[in-house]
Amino acid sequence: MNVTINRLAPLMLGAILLAGCAKPPAEQIDAAEKALKEAQMSGAATYTAQEYAKLEASLTAMKKEVTDQDGKFALFRDYGKAEQLAASAKADGERVKADAVKKKEEAKAGALQAQQVAQEAVKSAVELVAGAPVGKDRAALEAIKNDVEALKASLNQIQLAIDKEDYPAAQTQAKAIHDKGQAVSAELQNALAKVGKGKPSAHKKK
Protein backbone atom coordinates (compact mmCIF):
# COMPACT_ATOMS: atom_id res chain seq x y z
CA MET A 1 0.00 0.00 0.00
CA ASN A 2 2.78 2.38 1.00
CA VAL A 3 4.62 1.50 -2.18
CA THR A 4 1.58 2.41 -4.24
CA ILE A 5 1.18 5.81 -2.55
CA ASN A 6 4.87 6.51 -2.97
CA ARG A 7 4.56 5.77 -6.67
CA LEU A 8 1.39 7.78 -7.17
CA ALA A 9 2.43 10.86 -5.18
CA PRO A 10 4.77 12.34 -7.81
CA LEU A 11 2.15 11.76 -10.46
CA MET A 12 -0.53 13.49 -8.39
CA LEU A 13 1.82 16.34 -7.58
CA GLY A 14 2.65 16.66 -11.25
CA ALA A 15 -1.04 16.79 -12.14
CA ILE A 16 -1.70 19.44 -9.48
CA LEU A 17 1.27 21.51 -10.64
CA LEU A 18 0.13 21.12 -14.20
CA ALA A 19 -3.32 22.41 -13.25
CA GLY A 20 -1.71 25.18 -11.22
CA CYS A 21 0.18 26.37 -14.29
CA ALA A 22 -3.04 27.58 -16.06
CA LYS A 23 -2.21 30.70 -18.06
CA PRO A 24 -4.37 33.42 -19.63
CA PRO A 25 -5.29 32.65 -23.26
CA ALA A 26 -2.93 35.32 -24.57
CA GLU A 27 -3.32 34.39 -28.20
CA GLN A 28 -7.11 34.51 -28.09
CA ILE A 29 -7.06 37.79 -26.15
CA ASP A 30 -4.73 39.34 -28.74
CA ALA A 31 -6.99 38.11 -31.53
CA ALA A 32 -10.07 39.62 -29.82
CA GLU A 33 -8.28 42.96 -29.28
CA LYS A 34 -7.11 42.94 -32.88
CA ALA A 35 -10.67 42.32 -34.03
CA LEU A 36 -11.85 45.29 -31.94
CA LYS A 37 -9.11 47.50 -33.36
CA GLU A 38 -9.96 46.50 -36.90
CA ALA A 39 -13.65 47.13 -36.29
CA GLN A 40 -12.77 50.58 -34.99
CA MET A 41 -10.52 51.27 -38.00
CA SER A 42 -13.35 50.28 -40.33
CA GLY A 43 -15.55 53.03 -38.89
CA ALA A 44 -17.66 50.83 -36.62
CA ALA A 45 -17.91 53.58 -33.97
CA THR A 46 -19.75 55.67 -36.59
CA TYR A 47 -21.57 53.20 -38.77
CA THR A 48 -22.45 50.46 -36.25
CA ALA A 49 -22.15 52.47 -33.04
CA GLN A 50 -24.43 50.24 -30.98
CA GLU A 51 -22.69 47.00 -31.93
CA TYR A 52 -19.30 48.58 -31.47
CA ALA A 53 -20.18 49.75 -27.94
CA LYS A 54 -21.29 46.22 -27.08
CA LEU A 55 -18.12 44.80 -28.54
CA GLU A 56 -16.04 47.09 -26.38
CA ALA A 57 -18.11 46.01 -23.38
CA SER A 58 -17.47 42.34 -24.23
CA LEU A 59 -13.74 42.95 -24.27
CA THR A 60 -13.95 44.79 -20.96
CA ALA A 61 -15.83 41.80 -19.50
CA MET A 62 -13.20 39.44 -20.89
CA LYS A 63 -10.37 41.48 -19.37
CA LYS A 64 -12.17 41.57 -16.03
CA GLU A 65 -12.53 37.80 -16.10
CA VAL A 66 -8.79 37.44 -16.78
CA THR A 67 -8.00 39.86 -13.94
CA ASP A 68 -10.34 37.96 -11.61
CA GLN A 69 -8.63 34.67 -12.44
CA ASP A 70 -5.18 36.27 -12.12
CA GLY A 71 -6.14 37.33 -8.62
CA LYS A 72 -6.91 33.78 -7.52
CA PHE A 73 -4.47 31.32 -5.96
CA ALA A 74 -2.56 29.67 -8.80
CA LEU A 75 -4.10 26.23 -8.25
CA PHE A 76 -7.63 27.59 -8.55
CA ARG A 77 -7.18 29.64 -11.71
CA ASP A 78 -9.41 28.74 -14.60
CA TYR A 79 -9.22 30.75 -17.80
CA GLY A 80 -11.79 28.68 -19.64
CA LYS A 81 -14.47 31.38 -19.41
CA ALA A 82 -12.00 34.09 -20.47
CA GLU A 83 -11.05 31.99 -23.47
CA GLN A 84 -14.70 31.57 -24.35
CA LEU A 85 -15.30 35.34 -24.00
CA ALA A 86 -12.24 36.10 -26.14
CA ALA A 87 -13.39 33.75 -28.88
CA SER A 88 -16.86 35.26 -28.79
CA ALA A 89 -15.46 38.84 -28.87
CA LYS A 90 -13.24 37.96 -31.80
CA ALA A 91 -16.17 36.57 -33.76
CA ASP A 92 -18.31 39.59 -32.82
CA GLY A 93 -15.49 41.95 -33.80
CA GLU A 94 -15.22 40.39 -37.24
CA ARG A 95 -18.98 40.60 -37.72
CA VAL A 96 -19.11 44.24 -36.54
CA LYS A 97 -16.23 45.11 -38.85
CA ALA A 98 -17.96 43.49 -41.81
CA ASP A 99 -21.21 45.35 -41.00
CA ALA A 100 -19.38 48.64 -40.63
CA VAL A 101 -17.53 48.20 -43.90
CA LYS A 102 -20.81 47.40 -45.65
CA LYS A 103 -22.64 50.38 -44.17
CA LYS A 104 -19.72 52.70 -44.88
CA GLU A 105 -19.63 51.56 -48.50
CA GLU A 106 -23.37 52.13 -48.79
CA ALA A 107 -22.96 55.65 -47.32
CA LYS A 108 -20.10 56.35 -49.70
CA ALA A 109 -22.08 55.13 -52.69
CA GLY A 110 -25.00 57.32 -51.60
CA ALA A 111 -22.74 60.35 -51.24
CA LEU A 112 -21.10 59.79 -54.62
CA GLN A 113 -24.47 59.42 -56.31
CA ALA A 114 -25.76 62.60 -54.63
CA GLN A 115 -22.56 64.38 -55.69
CA GLN A 116 -23.12 63.37 -59.30
CA VAL A 117 -26.73 64.55 -59.23
CA ALA A 118 -25.64 67.89 -57.73
CA GLN A 119 -22.90 68.27 -60.36
CA GLU A 120 -25.43 67.68 -63.11
CA ALA A 121 -27.81 70.28 -61.67
CA VAL A 122 -25.00 72.86 -61.49
CA LYS A 123 -23.77 71.92 -64.98
CA SER A 124 -27.24 72.47 -66.33
CA ALA A 125 -27.40 75.94 -64.70
CA VAL A 126 -23.91 76.79 -66.06
CA GLU A 127 -24.99 75.82 -69.56
CA LEU A 128 -28.11 77.95 -69.29
CA VAL A 129 -26.01 80.96 -68.24
CA ALA A 130 -23.55 80.34 -71.06
CA GLY A 131 -26.45 80.32 -73.52
CA ALA A 132 -27.88 83.61 -72.24
CA PRO A 133 -27.97 86.44 -74.82
CA VAL A 134 -25.15 89.00 -74.80
CA GLY A 135 -25.76 92.74 -74.59
CA LYS A 136 -28.25 94.80 -72.73
CA ASP A 137 -30.76 91.98 -72.42
CA ARG A 138 -28.23 90.15 -70.30
CA ALA A 139 -28.53 92.64 -67.46
CA ALA A 140 -31.29 90.79 -65.61
CA LEU A 141 -29.15 87.67 -65.61
CA GLU A 142 -26.19 89.19 -63.77
CA ALA A 143 -27.41 88.28 -60.29
CA ILE A 144 -28.19 84.73 -61.41
CA LYS A 145 -24.67 84.40 -62.81
CA ASN A 146 -23.33 85.16 -59.34
CA ASP A 147 -25.54 82.43 -57.92
CA VAL A 148 -24.31 79.90 -60.47
CA GLU A 149 -20.68 80.78 -59.74
CA ALA A 150 -21.32 80.30 -56.03
CA LEU A 151 -22.95 76.92 -56.73
CA LYS A 152 -19.95 75.82 -58.79
CA ALA A 153 -17.62 76.77 -55.95
CA SER A 154 -19.76 74.95 -53.39
CA LEU A 155 -19.32 71.63 -55.24
CA ASN A 156 -15.84 71.50 -53.70
CA GLN A 157 -17.39 71.22 -50.26
CA ILE A 158 -19.00 67.90 -51.22
CA GLN A 159 -15.63 66.55 -52.32
CA LEU A 160 -14.00 67.78 -49.11
CA ALA A 161 -16.60 65.94 -47.03
CA ILE A 162 -16.12 62.78 -49.13
CA ASP A 163 -12.35 63.03 -48.69
CA LYS A 164 -12.90 63.23 -44.94
CA GLU A 165 -15.20 60.19 -45.22
CA ASP A 166 -18.03 62.26 -43.75
CA TYR A 167 -20.57 60.80 -46.14
CA PRO A 168 -23.74 61.98 -44.35
CA ALA A 169 -22.46 65.57 -44.55
CA ALA A 170 -21.48 65.11 -48.21
CA GLN A 171 -24.91 63.75 -49.06
CA THR A 172 -26.72 66.57 -47.27
CA GLN A 173 -24.55 69.23 -48.94
CA ALA A 174 -25.09 67.60 -52.32
CA LYS A 175 -28.85 67.60 -51.84
CA ALA A 176 -28.84 71.29 -50.89
CA ILE A 177 -26.73 72.15 -53.95
CA HIS A 178 -28.94 70.07 -56.21
CA ASP A 179 -32.12 71.77 -54.92
CA LYS A 180 -30.60 75.24 -55.23
CA GLY A 181 -29.20 74.40 -58.68
CA GLN A 182 -32.65 73.44 -59.88
CA ALA A 183 -34.19 76.60 -58.39
CA VAL A 184 -31.55 78.78 -60.07
CA SER A 185 -32.10 77.00 -63.40
CA ALA A 186 -35.84 77.60 -63.12
CA GLU A 187 -35.24 81.29 -62.37
CA LEU A 188 -32.82 81.48 -65.28
CA GLN A 189 -35.28 79.85 -67.66
CA ASN A 190 -37.93 82.36 -66.63
CA ALA A 191 -35.51 85.23 -67.25
CA LEU A 192 -34.51 83.78 -70.62
CA ALA A 193 -38.14 83.30 -71.58
CA LYS A 194 -38.70 87.03 -70.97
CA VAL A 195 -35.54 88.02 -72.81
CA GLY A 196 -36.45 85.83 -75.74
CA LYS A 197 -39.45 88.04 -76.47
CA GLY A 198 -37.25 91.12 -76.92
CA LYS A 199 -34.82 92.10 -79.64
CA PRO A 200 -31.11 91.51 -79.08
CA SER A 201 -29.34 94.79 -78.28
CA ALA A 202 -26.15 96.22 -79.64
CA HIS A 203 -23.26 96.42 -77.21
CA LYS A 204 -22.93 99.84 -75.68
CA LYS A 205 -20.70 101.52 -73.13
CA LYS A 206 -22.32 102.03 -69.71
Next chain:
Amino acid sequence: MSTFSVRNGLIALAQGFFLAGALSACVQAIPPELVSAIDRIDQQLVALKAPEIAPEEYARFVRQWVPLRARVQSDDDLVRWPWETNDLETELRRLHEEGGSTLAKLHDERQAQQHRAQLNVLRVEERLRALSSQIDAIDGRIVLGGKPVQTDLLVKQARSFYDQHDYQRSIDAADLAGKALRVQSALLARELGRYADEQHIRSWQAMAQQAIEWSRTHRSTAIVVSKAERILTLYKNGNKVVSYPVRLGFNGIREKQFQGDGATPEGRYRITDKRGAGRTQFYRALVLDYPNQDDRRRFVQGKKMGRIPAAKQIGGQIEIHGVENELMAQTLGCVMLDNVQMSALFERVEPGSVVSIVGALTGRNAVATALAQLGEHGEET
Protein backbone atom coordinates in the same frame (compact mmCIF):
# COMPACT_ATOMS: atom_id res chain seq x y z
CA MET B 1 -48.54 -2.05 13.18
CA SER B 2 -45.68 -1.74 15.66
CA THR B 3 -44.69 1.42 17.44
CA PHE B 4 -41.43 1.33 15.50
CA SER B 5 -43.13 1.28 12.08
CA VAL B 6 -45.49 4.12 13.09
CA ARG B 7 -42.53 6.21 14.18
CA ASN B 8 -40.64 5.48 10.96
CA GLY B 9 -43.72 6.32 8.97
CA LEU B 10 -44.09 9.67 10.74
CA ILE B 11 -40.41 10.49 10.19
CA ALA B 12 -40.70 9.67 6.48
CA LEU B 13 -43.82 11.82 6.24
CA ALA B 14 -42.10 14.72 8.01
CA GLN B 15 -39.12 14.39 5.70
CA GLY B 16 -41.45 14.35 2.70
CA PHE B 17 -43.26 17.47 3.92
CA PHE B 18 -39.95 19.19 4.61
CA LEU B 19 -38.61 18.38 1.13
CA ALA B 20 -41.81 19.51 -0.57
CA GLY B 21 -41.85 22.69 1.52
CA ALA B 22 -38.22 23.38 0.80
CA LEU B 23 -38.67 22.85 -2.93
CA SER B 24 -41.72 25.05 -3.11
CA ALA B 25 -39.83 27.73 -1.16
CA CYS B 26 -37.02 27.75 -3.75
CA VAL B 27 -37.08 30.85 -5.99
CA GLN B 28 -36.05 31.39 -9.55
CA ALA B 29 -32.66 33.12 -9.78
CA ILE B 30 -33.64 36.19 -11.83
CA PRO B 31 -37.10 37.57 -12.52
CA PRO B 32 -37.40 37.47 -16.32
CA GLU B 33 -39.34 40.77 -16.30
CA LEU B 34 -36.28 42.50 -14.84
CA VAL B 35 -34.10 41.26 -17.69
CA SER B 36 -36.75 42.29 -20.23
CA ALA B 37 -36.97 45.73 -18.65
CA ILE B 38 -33.20 46.28 -18.99
CA ASP B 39 -33.34 44.99 -22.55
CA ARG B 40 -36.05 47.58 -23.28
CA ILE B 41 -33.89 50.32 -21.78
CA ASP B 42 -31.07 49.21 -24.10
CA GLN B 43 -33.42 49.35 -27.10
CA GLN B 44 -34.71 52.77 -26.08
CA LEU B 45 -31.16 54.06 -25.66
CA VAL B 46 -30.37 52.82 -29.17
CA ALA B 47 -33.57 54.44 -30.49
CA LEU B 48 -32.41 57.71 -28.92
CA LYS B 49 -29.13 57.29 -30.82
CA ALA B 50 -27.29 57.12 -27.49
CA PRO B 51 -24.32 55.24 -29.04
CA GLU B 52 -23.79 58.26 -31.30
CA ILE B 53 -24.93 61.24 -29.25
CA ALA B 54 -23.80 60.03 -25.82
CA PRO B 55 -21.19 57.32 -26.48
CA GLU B 56 -19.69 57.52 -22.99
CA GLU B 57 -23.01 57.09 -21.20
CA TYR B 58 -24.02 54.26 -23.49
CA ALA B 59 -20.62 52.56 -23.11
CA ARG B 60 -20.97 52.75 -19.32
CA PHE B 61 -24.38 51.08 -19.60
CA VAL B 62 -23.31 48.29 -21.94
CA ARG B 63 -20.08 47.66 -20.02
CA GLN B 64 -22.35 46.50 -17.21
CA TRP B 65 -25.16 45.05 -19.28
CA VAL B 66 -23.10 42.75 -21.52
CA PRO B 67 -21.42 40.74 -18.70
CA LEU B 68 -24.59 40.75 -16.61
CA ARG B 69 -26.61 39.37 -19.50
CA ALA B 70 -23.99 36.68 -20.01
CA ARG B 71 -24.31 35.79 -16.34
CA VAL B 72 -28.10 35.73 -16.62
CA GLN B 73 -27.84 33.28 -19.51
CA SER B 74 -25.36 31.04 -17.68
CA ASP B 75 -27.43 31.18 -14.45
CA ASP B 76 -30.66 30.52 -16.30
CA ASP B 77 -31.54 27.19 -14.66
CA LEU B 78 -30.18 28.03 -11.26
CA VAL B 79 -32.53 28.02 -8.27
CA ARG B 80 -31.70 29.37 -4.86
CA TRP B 81 -32.85 29.05 -1.33
CA PRO B 82 -34.94 31.97 -0.22
CA TRP B 83 -32.35 32.93 2.39
CA GLU B 84 -29.57 32.95 -0.16
CA THR B 85 -28.49 36.43 -1.31
CA ASN B 86 -28.58 37.00 -5.08
CA ASP B 87 -25.79 39.35 -6.16
CA LEU B 88 -26.75 39.09 -9.83
CA GLU B 89 -30.29 40.27 -9.20
CA THR B 90 -28.99 43.10 -7.03
CA GLU B 91 -26.64 44.20 -9.78
CA LEU B 92 -29.37 43.93 -12.40
CA ARG B 93 -31.71 46.06 -10.28
CA ARG B 94 -28.97 48.64 -9.86
CA LEU B 95 -28.33 48.65 -13.62
CA HIS B 96 -32.07 48.92 -14.27
CA GLU B 97 -32.21 51.98 -12.06
CA GLU B 98 -29.05 53.50 -13.49
CA GLY B 99 -30.08 52.73 -17.09
CA GLY B 100 -33.50 54.23 -16.42
CA SER B 101 -31.89 57.43 -15.14
CA THR B 102 -29.55 57.57 -18.14
CA LEU B 103 -32.49 57.03 -20.47
CA ALA B 104 -34.54 59.79 -18.82
CA LYS B 105 -31.58 62.17 -18.87
CA LEU B 106 -30.78 61.49 -22.51
CA HIS B 107 -34.45 61.73 -23.43
CA ASP B 108 -34.66 65.16 -21.82
CA GLU B 109 -31.42 66.26 -23.46
CA ARG B 110 -32.59 64.99 -26.82
CA GLN B 111 -35.91 66.81 -26.46
CA ALA B 112 -34.09 70.01 -25.54
CA GLN B 113 -31.69 69.57 -28.45
CA GLN B 114 -34.54 68.94 -30.87
CA HIS B 115 -36.34 72.02 -29.60
CA ARG B 116 -33.21 74.12 -29.94
CA ALA B 117 -32.53 72.80 -33.45
CA GLN B 118 -36.12 73.45 -34.50
CA LEU B 119 -35.99 77.02 -33.20
CA ASN B 120 -32.64 77.70 -34.84
CA VAL B 121 -33.74 76.30 -38.20
CA LEU B 122 -37.00 78.25 -38.16
CA ARG B 123 -35.15 81.40 -37.14
CA VAL B 124 -32.57 81.22 -39.94
CA GLU B 125 -35.25 80.28 -42.49
CA GLU B 126 -37.33 83.27 -41.46
CA ARG B 127 -34.27 85.51 -41.42
CA LEU B 128 -33.24 84.33 -44.89
CA ARG B 129 -36.74 85.03 -46.22
CA ALA B 130 -36.72 88.51 -44.67
CA LEU B 131 -33.24 89.28 -45.97
CA SER B 132 -34.05 88.05 -49.48
CA SER B 133 -37.22 90.08 -49.52
CA GLN B 134 -35.43 93.24 -48.32
CA ILE B 135 -32.60 92.71 -50.80
CA ASP B 136 -35.03 92.24 -53.68
CA ALA B 137 -36.92 95.36 -52.59
CA ILE B 138 -33.80 97.50 -52.92
CA ASP B 139 -32.27 95.56 -55.84
CA GLY B 140 -29.28 94.79 -53.65
CA ARG B 141 -28.82 91.13 -54.61
CA ILE B 142 -25.84 91.71 -56.84
CA VAL B 143 -24.08 93.65 -54.07
CA LEU B 144 -23.75 90.40 -52.14
CA GLY B 145 -22.18 88.35 -54.94
CA GLY B 146 -22.31 84.61 -54.19
CA LYS B 147 -23.09 85.03 -50.50
CA PRO B 148 -26.87 84.57 -50.72
CA VAL B 149 -26.38 81.16 -52.34
CA GLN B 150 -23.83 80.07 -49.75
CA THR B 151 -26.23 81.10 -46.99
CA ASP B 152 -29.17 79.42 -48.69
CA LEU B 153 -27.21 76.16 -48.90
CA LEU B 154 -26.43 76.30 -45.18
CA VAL B 155 -30.08 76.92 -44.31
CA LYS B 156 -31.11 74.01 -46.54
CA GLN B 157 -28.54 71.77 -44.83
CA ALA B 158 -29.78 72.81 -41.38
CA ARG B 159 -33.33 71.82 -42.40
CA SER B 160 -32.14 68.58 -43.98
CA PHE B 161 -30.14 67.51 -40.89
CA TYR B 162 -33.16 68.36 -38.73
CA ASP B 163 -35.39 66.15 -40.88
CA GLN B 164 -32.82 63.35 -40.50
CA HIS B 165 -33.02 63.84 -36.67
CA ASP B 166 -29.35 64.81 -36.66
CA TYR B 167 -30.03 67.73 -34.35
CA GLN B 168 -26.46 68.62 -33.46
CA ARG B 169 -25.45 68.98 -37.10
CA SER B 170 -28.65 70.90 -37.73
CA ILE B 171 -27.74 73.32 -34.94
CA ASP B 172 -24.19 73.67 -36.28
CA ALA B 173 -25.42 74.38 -39.83
CA ALA B 174 -28.01 76.86 -38.53
CA ASP B 175 -25.31 78.63 -36.51
CA LEU B 176 -23.15 78.92 -39.61
CA ALA B 177 -26.15 80.18 -41.59
CA GLY B 178 -26.83 82.75 -38.85
CA LYS B 179 -23.25 83.98 -39.07
CA ALA B 180 -23.45 84.12 -42.88
CA LEU B 181 -26.66 86.15 -42.62
CA ARG B 182 -24.97 88.60 -40.24
CA VAL B 183 -22.03 88.90 -42.67
CA GLN B 184 -24.48 89.67 -45.48
CA SER B 185 -26.23 92.32 -43.42
CA ALA B 186 -22.87 93.85 -42.49
CA LEU B 187 -21.78 93.84 -46.14
CA LEU B 188 -25.00 95.54 -47.20
CA ALA B 189 -24.60 98.10 -44.42
CA ARG B 190 -21.03 98.79 -45.54
CA GLU B 191 -21.88 99.03 -49.24
CA LEU B 192 -25.16 100.90 -48.88
CA GLY B 193 -24.69 102.59 -45.50
CA ARG B 194 -24.46 106.00 -47.22
CA TYR B 195 -28.23 105.82 -47.78
CA ALA B 196 -28.62 106.05 -44.01
CA ASP B 197 -25.80 108.55 -43.52
CA GLU B 198 -26.99 112.07 -42.67
CA GLN B 199 -24.00 113.73 -44.31
CA HIS B 200 -24.65 111.94 -47.57
CA ILE B 201 -28.36 112.73 -47.38
CA ARG B 202 -27.63 116.45 -46.84
CA SER B 203 -25.20 116.42 -49.76
CA TRP B 204 -27.83 114.80 -52.03
CA GLN B 205 -30.50 117.20 -50.85
CA ALA B 206 -28.17 120.06 -51.75
CA MET B 207 -27.60 118.57 -55.24
CA ALA B 208 -31.35 118.27 -55.80
CA GLN B 209 -31.91 121.81 -54.51
CA GLN B 210 -29.23 123.13 -56.90
CA ALA B 211 -31.05 121.51 -59.85
CA ILE B 212 -34.36 123.05 -58.74
CA GLU B 213 -32.69 126.46 -58.28
CA TRP B 214 -31.09 126.15 -61.71
CA SER B 215 -34.52 125.45 -63.16
CA ARG B 216 -35.90 128.53 -61.39
CA THR B 217 -33.11 130.91 -62.34
CA HIS B 218 -32.86 129.70 -65.94
CA ARG B 219 -36.65 129.50 -66.42
CA SER B 220 -36.09 125.97 -67.68
CA THR B 221 -36.66 122.31 -66.85
CA ALA B 222 -34.54 120.20 -64.53
CA ILE B 223 -34.73 116.57 -63.49
CA VAL B 224 -34.02 114.99 -60.11
CA VAL B 225 -33.70 111.19 -59.88
CA SER B 226 -33.76 109.53 -56.44
CA LYS B 227 -32.22 106.08 -56.71
CA ALA B 228 -33.49 104.79 -53.34
CA GLU B 229 -37.10 105.60 -54.17
CA ARG B 230 -36.76 104.89 -57.91
CA ILE B 231 -38.46 108.22 -58.68
CA LEU B 232 -37.75 110.80 -61.39
CA THR B 233 -39.19 114.29 -60.77
CA LEU B 234 -39.45 116.93 -63.44
CA TYR B 235 -39.19 120.61 -62.39
CA LYS B 236 -40.01 123.65 -64.46
CA ASN B 237 -39.17 127.19 -63.36
CA GLY B 238 -38.31 125.77 -59.95
CA ASN B 239 -41.69 124.07 -59.54
CA LYS B 240 -42.40 120.39 -59.44
CA VAL B 241 -44.30 119.29 -62.54
CA VAL B 242 -44.56 115.53 -62.40
CA SER B 243 -42.93 112.40 -60.94
CA TYR B 244 -42.46 109.06 -62.68
CA PRO B 245 -41.27 105.70 -61.39
CA VAL B 246 -37.99 104.56 -62.95
CA ARG B 247 -35.85 101.46 -63.26
CA LEU B 248 -32.10 101.59 -62.77
CA GLY B 249 -29.07 99.50 -63.70
CA PHE B 250 -28.97 95.88 -62.52
CA ASN B 251 -26.54 97.12 -59.86
CA GLY B 252 -28.11 100.57 -59.84
CA ILE B 253 -28.27 100.99 -56.09
CA ARG B 254 -24.48 101.30 -56.02
CA GLU B 255 -22.50 104.33 -57.09
CA LYS B 256 -21.02 103.85 -60.55
CA GLN B 257 -17.30 103.17 -60.53
CA PHE B 258 -16.38 101.68 -63.91
CA GLN B 259 -17.76 100.40 -67.20
CA GLY B 260 -19.85 97.29 -66.93
CA ASP B 261 -20.51 97.42 -63.18
CA GLY B 262 -24.25 97.85 -63.81
CA ALA B 263 -24.37 100.80 -61.38
CA THR B 264 -26.20 104.06 -62.07
CA PRO B 265 -23.98 107.13 -61.58
CA GLU B 266 -24.73 109.84 -58.99
CA GLY B 267 -23.98 113.47 -59.71
CA ARG B 268 -25.04 116.59 -61.53
CA TYR B 269 -25.34 116.09 -65.28
CA ARG B 270 -26.61 117.88 -68.37
CA ILE B 271 -28.70 116.54 -71.21
CA THR B 272 -26.35 116.59 -74.18
CA ASP B 273 -28.63 115.11 -76.81
CA LYS B 274 -32.23 114.11 -77.43
CA ARG B 275 -32.62 110.95 -79.50
CA GLY B 276 -36.02 110.51 -81.05
CA ALA B 277 -37.53 107.66 -83.04
CA GLY B 278 -34.97 105.93 -85.26
CA ARG B 279 -31.99 107.30 -83.31
CA THR B 280 -32.27 105.01 -80.29
CA GLN B 281 -33.24 101.41 -79.71
CA PHE B 282 -34.89 102.43 -76.45
CA TYR B 283 -37.92 104.31 -77.86
CA ARG B 284 -36.69 107.83 -76.85
CA ALA B 285 -33.46 108.76 -75.11
CA LEU B 286 -31.98 111.75 -73.27
CA VAL B 287 -28.19 111.41 -73.37
CA LEU B 288 -26.31 112.60 -70.26
CA ASP B 289 -22.76 113.97 -70.08
CA TYR B 290 -21.46 111.06 -68.03
CA PRO B 291 -18.56 110.90 -67.31
CA ASN B 292 -18.21 114.51 -66.18
CA GLN B 293 -15.20 116.04 -64.42
CA ASP B 294 -16.29 114.80 -60.98
CA ASP B 295 -16.75 111.27 -62.34
CA ARG B 296 -13.29 111.30 -63.94
CA ARG B 297 -11.68 112.56 -60.74
CA ARG B 298 -13.39 109.86 -58.69
CA PHE B 299 -12.41 107.22 -61.26
CA VAL B 300 -8.71 108.22 -61.20
CA GLN B 301 -8.74 108.33 -57.40
CA GLY B 302 -10.48 104.94 -57.23
CA LYS B 303 -7.77 103.40 -59.40
CA LYS B 304 -5.03 104.97 -57.27
CA MET B 305 -6.63 103.62 -54.12
CA GLY B 306 -7.03 100.19 -55.68
CA ARG B 307 -10.83 100.25 -55.43
CA ILE B 308 -11.08 100.06 -59.22
CA PRO B 309 -9.12 97.38 -61.10
CA ALA B 310 -6.38 98.86 -63.32
CA ALA B 311 -7.81 97.37 -66.53
CA LYS B 312 -11.27 98.90 -66.06
CA GLN B 313 -12.59 101.80 -68.18
CA ILE B 314 -14.84 104.56 -66.92
CA GLY B 315 -17.69 103.77 -69.34
CA GLY B 316 -20.28 106.11 -70.84
CA GLN B 317 -23.55 106.38 -72.81
CA ILE B 318 -25.62 106.91 -69.71
CA GLU B 319 -29.14 107.92 -70.73
CA ILE B 320 -32.65 108.44 -69.52
CA HIS B 321 -34.55 106.29 -71.95
CA GLY B 322 -37.65 104.29 -72.71
CA VAL B 323 -38.16 100.56 -72.84
CA GLU B 324 -36.82 98.27 -75.52
CA ASN B 325 -38.23 95.09 -74.03
CA GLU B 326 -41.24 95.52 -71.76
CA LEU B 327 -40.32 92.41 -69.84
CA MET B 328 -36.86 93.59 -68.87
CA ALA B 329 -36.78 95.08 -65.38
CA GLN B 330 -33.28 96.49 -65.34
CA THR B 331 -30.73 98.38 -67.42
CA LEU B 332 -26.95 98.33 -67.56
CA GLY B 333 -26.72 101.61 -65.61
CA CYS B 334 -29.18 103.99 -67.29
CA VAL B 335 -32.47 105.41 -65.98
CA MET B 336 -35.42 103.76 -67.71
CA LEU B 337 -39.06 104.93 -67.89
CA ASP B 338 -42.13 103.35 -69.38
CA ASN B 339 -42.59 104.55 -72.95
CA VAL B 340 -45.72 106.63 -72.34
CA GLN B 341 -44.00 108.56 -69.56
CA MET B 342 -40.76 108.75 -71.52
CA SER B 343 -42.68 110.29 -74.38
CA ALA B 344 -44.13 113.00 -72.09
CA LEU B 345 -40.75 113.70 -70.52
CA PHE B 346 -39.03 113.77 -73.89
CA GLU B 347 -41.39 116.48 -75.11
CA ARG B 348 -40.80 118.68 -72.06
CA VAL B 349 -37.03 118.82 -71.73
CA GLU B 350 -34.35 120.36 -73.90
CA PRO B 351 -30.62 119.73 -74.32
CA GLY B 352 -28.72 121.57 -71.60
CA SER B 353 -31.27 120.80 -68.91
CA VAL B 354 -29.78 119.81 -65.58
CA VAL B 355 -30.24 116.27 -64.29
CA SER B 356 -29.28 115.49 -60.67
CA ILE B 357 -29.08 111.79 -59.86
CA VAL B 358 -28.91 111.29 -56.11
CA GLY B 359 -28.94 108.35 -53.73
CA ALA B 360 -31.85 109.54 -51.62
CA LEU B 361 -33.62 112.72 -50.60
CA THR B 362 -34.63 111.80 -47.06
CA GLY B 363 -33.16 109.78 -44.24
CA ARG B 364 -36.26 107.60 -44.25
CA ASN B 365 -35.65 106.23 -47.72
CA ALA B 366 -36.32 102.65 -48.81
CA VAL B 367 -32.69 101.52 -48.54
CA ALA B 368 -32.15 103.06 -45.09
CA THR B 369 -35.39 101.48 -43.87
CA ALA B 370 -34.38 98.08 -45.26
CA LEU B 371 -30.94 98.34 -43.64
CA ALA B 372 -32.49 99.28 -40.29
CA GLN B 373 -34.83 96.28 -40.47
CA LEU B 374 -31.95 93.99 -41.41
CA GLY B 375 -30.02 95.29 -38.42
CA GLU B 376 -32.90 94.47 -36.09
CA HIS B 377 -33.22 90.95 -37.53
CA GLY B 378 -29.45 90.51 -37.35
CA GLU B 379 -29.45 91.06 -33.60
CA GLU B 380 -32.12 88.39 -33.21
CA THR B 381 -30.24 85.74 -35.22
